[in-house]
Ligand SMILES: Nc1ncnc2c1ncn2[C@@H]1O[C@H](COP(=O)(O)OP(=O)(O)OP(=O)(O)O)[C@@H](O)[C@H]1O
């Protein structure tokens with residue numbers, strides 16, 4: 001795959017909840033109705049409406065919008081945790097909507113793993129076993145998966161806490177476990193659905209740094225959902241801004257802040273000083289680029305490479 005080819009390619013995606021939902025996308029008149037009118041006329045909610053975008057390899061693609069704008073539904077459609085009503089979803093050139101159950105399971109287990117808002121940890125299992133869980137369902141042996149889990153636990157800053165139960169951890173630490181669990185399977189894409197919104201601001205900031213660090217070190221593709229503008233601006237290479245199921249603007253943080261597409265977006269970014277976004281982002285980009293260039297320069301033979309490259313072999 002070349003760098004120009006997207007990881008996810010989404011075209012004219014719709015998700016409509018309600019009776020006879022599949023009538024709605026094709027129906028010219030329904031398709032343009034405001035949410036409340038559509039509900040009154042059909043009893044349906046169009047959570048995602050005619051959305052198209054690509055997620056490029058190695059980018060952090062942020063989906064931002066107010067509560068109810070369709071963010072979770074959209075990201076769940078990517079791996080069919082929610083079944084799309086119409087449109088296309090393609091991952092690495094493969095049509096997700098025509099995958100059979102086995103292929104779909106493989107997609108969710110190996111290729112695109114999700115980090116949830118409420119952690120979703122198993123309370124009676126240790127940190128290590130929570131992190132190893134995804135490897136266990138892949139059928140990896142116990143000692144191998146615990147070794148891999150220990151490595152990832154360390155990577156997310158939880159060294160020494162492997163034997164604790166989730167209840168013995170702070171919220172921030174629990175979310176690190178959630179992050180480690182998603183990372184352990186070495187997915188091509190990480191999907192985050194408002195992972196930090198339950199955390200207090202300082203911890204949240206720490207976790208954002210963690211994501212930036214991981215991204216810088218590994219260049220892994222990420223789709224990150226948030227309703228928080230400052231989080232979106234800090235993390236996103238590009239941001240899709242959603243309103244009532246539609247993407248109202250898709251662009252870099254600079255474009256979103258510097259040239260809002262309409263009043264809704266303008267309202268969203270009103271309090272952000274434009275120059276600030278420019279400088280923060282430029283600094284961050286330069287740092288990321290430098291790190292990537294450095295990685296490229298020291299291209300070791302495959303067996304000597306650290307991290308995900310080496311880890312990929314045993315369980316694939
Ligand atoms: N299973 C469902 N059945 C019916 N309507 C649903 C269902 N799931 C979501 N919706 C509706 O779809 C719309 C989008 O919901 P979604 O959860 O995607 O929003 P969101 O942007 O993730 O919001 P939040 O920021 O609160 O998580 C909402 O109007 C919601 O009520």
Ligand SMILES: [Mg+2]
Pocket residue numbers: 071072073194
């Ligand atoms: Mg949501």
